[in-house]
Every structure is written in structure tokens, then in C-alpha cells.
Amino acid sequence: MQNNPGFNTLAIHAGAQPDPTTGARATPIYQTTSFVFNDADHAASLFGLQAFGNIYTRIMNPTQAVLEERVAALEGGTAALAVASGHAAQLLIFHTIMSPGDNFIAARRLYGGSINQFGHAFKSFDWHVRWADPADMDSFESQIDDRTKAIFIESLANPGGTFVDIEAISAVAKKHGLPLIVDNTMATPCLIRPIEHGADIVVHSLTKFMGGHGNSMGGVLVDGGTFDWSKSGKYPMLSEPRPEYAGMVLHATFGNFAFAIACRVLGLRDFGPAISPFNAFLLLTGIETLPLRMQRHCDNALAVAKWLKQHDKVAWVNYAGLEDDANHALQQRYSAKGAGAVFTFGLKDGYEVGKRFVEGLEMFSHLANIGDTRSLVIHPASTTHRQLTPEQQTAAGAGPEVVRLSVGIEDVADIIADLEQSLAKA
Numbered sequence: 001m002q003n004n005p006g007f008n009t010l011a012i013h014a015g016a017q018p019d020p021t022t023g024a025r026a027t028p029i030y031q032t033t034s035f036v037f038n039d040a041d042h043a044a045s046l047f048g049l050q051a052f053g054n055i056y057t058r059i060m061n062p063t064q065a066v067l068e069e070r071v072a073a074l075e076g077g078t079a080a081l082a083v084a085s086g087h088a089a090q091l092l093i094f095h096t097i098m099s100p101g102d103n104f105i106a107a108r109r110l111y112g113g114s115i116n117q118f119g120h121a122f123k124s125f126d127w128h129v130r131w132a133d134p135a136d137m138d139s140f141e142s143q144i145d146d147r148t149k150a151i152f153i154e155s156l157a158n159p160g161g162t163f164v165d166i167e168a169i170s171a172v173a174k175k176h177g178l179p180l181i182v183d184n185t186m187a188t189p190c191l192i193r194p195i196e197h198g199a200d201i202v203v204h205s206l207t208k209f210m211g212g213h214g215n216s217m218g219g220v221l222v223d224g225g226t227f228d229w230s231k232s233g234k235y236p237m238l239s240e241p242r243p244e245y246a247g248m249v250l251h252a253t254f255g256n257f258a259f260a261i262a263c264r265v266l267g268l269r270d271f272g273p274a275i276s277p278f279n280a281f282l283l284l285t286g287i288e289t290l291p292l293r294m295q296r297h298c299d300n301a302l303a304v305a306k307w308l309k310q311h312d313k314v315a316w317v318n319y320a321g322l323e324d325d326a327n328h329a330l331q332q333r334y335s336a337k338g339a340g341a342v343f344t345f346g347l348k349d350g351y352e353v354g355k356r357f358v359e360g361l362e363m364f365s366h367l368a369n370i371g372d373t374r375s376l377v378i379h380p381a382s383t384t385h386r387q388l389t390p391e392q393q394t395a396a397g398a399g400p401e402v403v404r405l406s407v408g409i410e411d412v413a414d415i416i417a418d419l420e421q422s423l424a425k426a
């Protein structure tokens with residue numbers, strides 16, 4: 001590769017080389033559970049973390065390693081760890097940071113699954129989330145206390161497609177000596193590279209735009225290498241001797257990639273949400289076309305949003321790429337290439353029309369996912385947000401009239417034609 005390769009080049013080449021034994025050009029699927037040691041001393045040094053190498057696929061695998069190196073390069077981090085899903089990556093991040101009784105601050109506008117994980121499942125570990133308004137810096141700062149361990153946001157928030165002022169939130173995190181964790185699933189590093197705006201850790205659901213084809217689950221965390229884990233004494237997993245590794249101090253030993261190492265050798269090793277080599281291969285293949293796909297996703301979404309906006313059955317369209325959108329200035333500042341592919345709009349006639357509209361679509365798939373090559377649709381009030389009261393639905397941006405689209409990369413004329421025929425019938 002050239003010195004200082006560009007983003008498109010990295011998406012195809014970072015981390016990969018022809019297979020040294022067979023010459024295979026595509027990264028092979030190393031479908032094996034375990035790896036033969038050279039000799040007993042080699043085995044001992046691998047187990048003691050004195051040498052890097054493959055032991056067992058729960059902890060590390062060569063196909064997974066290429067995926068990790070590629071995502072770390074695209075995000076501008078020092079190292080990455082790929083796991084079975086986005087939620088598994090979040091679990092390993094917080095396991096490395098939190099002790100029982102600790103809390104973290106999270107922006108309220110998040111993927112629904114993250115709201116559940118933080119608000120309910122994490123309680124069994126005695127980890128506590130405090131919700132903040134991503135547009136109000138004081139709502140983050142006023143909730144920080146001496147048990148606060150991190151701030152968590154989405155760079156481009158699901159489901160509304162709203163941009164967040166990452167630098168302003170990073171300033172709050174830095175002032176209080178906290179790491180800023182950014183979920184970059186919806187934007188991908190193609191649109192936003194959060195580490196350049198002050199994030200310390202980036203997390204992804206690779207299941208969405210990164211893999212891009214709706215065929216494999218995966219998640220990844222990226223170590224920005226920017227945070228001092230030893231300074232405050234608040235992160236003992238990184239700054240204190242580990243009994244299972246003969247008293248090794250991970251931050252002192254591994255420096256600016258210690259966080260990714262800790263997530264692997266303490267979190268992934270012991271909880272076990274490993275990514276399968278086959279999924280790592282499919283996700284890697286998807287990432288090779290990420291820049292092309294994201295540009296098409298963004299161009300199509302903007303055209304669809306403009307078309308919907310002038311339609312007489314549509315009450316409103318929430319898309320930051322529209323010039324009169326409240327979020328347009330932030331989008332221009334953080335993501336000038338485009339505003340992503342996921343957004344919501346409102347139908348004039350509420351619940352029944354919303355349901356009929358979704359059912360009447362022919363090319364769009366009605367399902368609970370985003371970031372596929374295919375165009376996707378969901379009516380949150382009758383599906384994902386069904387259990388909420390009407391007031392809660394409206395507060396979550398999922399009122400009876402709301403439809404969410406994930407605009408695919410088909411011909412935009414066909415996407416619009418499908419929307420048009422279903423609006424006419426609804």
C-alpha cells in the first residue's frame with residue numbers, strides 16, 4: 001500500500017495481504033477452533049501475553065484479525081476487537097470500565113436495543129445509566145459524580161437520524177476525566193470519524209451499514225488510544241495488577257492499545273461472544289464497498305426525503321440533509337458527504353394509514369433492521385414501540401403517524417415509485 005492511503009484504499013486493503021501459504025488473494029475463512037503451538041515455550045508465552053498469537057477462536061482468529069485491523073484503520077484508532085454483535089461489543093466495553101455501583105451518562109436518543117441493555121440488563125451488574133439530552137450539555141455535566149465512569153452517545157442517532165455535537169460532549173468528558181464512547185453504527189467512518197472529534201472509544205454494530213448486506217451479525221469496538229486509564233485510579237481493570245496474568249498491569253504493558261487488549265483478554269475470553277470466522281469474512285467483504293454504498297445510500301435518501309416532503313399525504317419529514325431541517329447545520333459540520341440513509345416521516349392520517357402504507361409497499365421490506373442494500377421500512381407504533389403508551393410513543397419519536405425508512409441502493413426512481421403507489425392506496 002502507498003504511504004498514507006486514502007479511505008477507499010483502506011476499505012479494500014487495510015489489514016489484508018495474500019495468504020502466506022497458499023497465495024489466496026481474498027482473506028481466507030480460517031474455520032478452525034484452535035491453533036498448533038510451535039513448542040511448549042511458545043504456548044506458555046501466548047498464554048502469559050508475552051507473545052501475540054492465535055490460541056483458540058473464542059479469543060482470536062486470523063479472519064477476525066483482518067477485520068479488526070481494517071476497522072481500526074478506517075476509524076483512525078490504535079486497535080480494535082470484533083465480536084458477535086454490536087450489543088456484545090457494548091457489554092465488553094462497559095465490563096472493562098465499570099465496577100458494581102458505578103454509573104455512566106448516555107444520550108437519551110439511542111437505538112432501542114441500547115436503551116434496554118443500559119436501562120434494564122446492566123442493572124443486574126449494578127451498573128447504572130443516567131439519561132441526558134444530547135442537545136443540552138448541562139444535562140450531561142449536572143449528572144456526573146465520583147462514581148461516573150463514561151459518557152456514551154450515538155454520532156448519528158437512531159431512529160430519527162439526528163446529528164450530535166460530538167466535540168461539545170467531548171469537552172464535557174475531558175473536563176471530568178471521562179472517556180467518551182461513540183456508537184458510530186449509523187454514520188460509519190465513511191461519514192464521521194468520531195476519534196477526530198474527541199471520542200476515546202468507537203463502537204459499531206457491523207450488522208448494519210458496515211457489513212451492508214443484511215446477512216451477518218457482528219460488532220466491533222475501536223480503541224482510540226487517546227485516554228489515560230491510569231491517571232485517576234478509577235479504571236482498576238486497566239491500571240492495577242491482574243492476578244490471572246501474574247500481576248501484569250495492562251495499561252502499563254500495552255499503552256495506547258491497552259483498552260482493546262483488556263476487552264479481549266478479560267471480557268471476550270471470559271464472557272465468550274466471539275464472532276464466527278465466516279461472519280468476519282462476509283463483513284470484511286462488505287466493508288470493501290462501504291464508501292460506494294454509503295454515497296449511494298445518502299444520495300438516494302436525500303432524493304426520497306425531498307420527494308416525500310412535497311407529497312400531500314405527508315405531514316413532515318425529519319431528514320438532516322434537507323436545508324430547512326433543524327439538524328442541517330450540525331450535519332454540514334460533521335458529515336458533509338451526506339446525512340445517512342435512515343430517517344422518519346409523518347403521515348397526515350395516523351395509525352391505520354401508517355399500517356396500510358407499510359403493508360402496501362412492494363419493493364421495500366417490512367422488517368426490524370437498517371443498513372441493508374435493500375430499502376427497508378417499519379411502522380414503529382405497531383411494532384418496535386407497540387408496548388408504550390401513546391404519550392411515550394410520541395416522546396420517543398414513534399407516534400402513530402411515524403414511518404421509519406432505511407433507504408437502500410436500488411435505483412432511486414424505483415424506490416420513489418414504490419412509495420408513490422403505496423401512498424396512493426393507503
Ligand SMILES: *Cc1c(COP(=O)(O)O)cnc(C)c1O
Nearest residue numbers: 085086087111158185205207218
Ligand atoms: C443495531 C444497533 C446496535 C446493536 O447491534 P447488534 O449487532 O444488533 O447487536 C447498536 N447500536 C445501533 C445504533 C444499532 O443500530
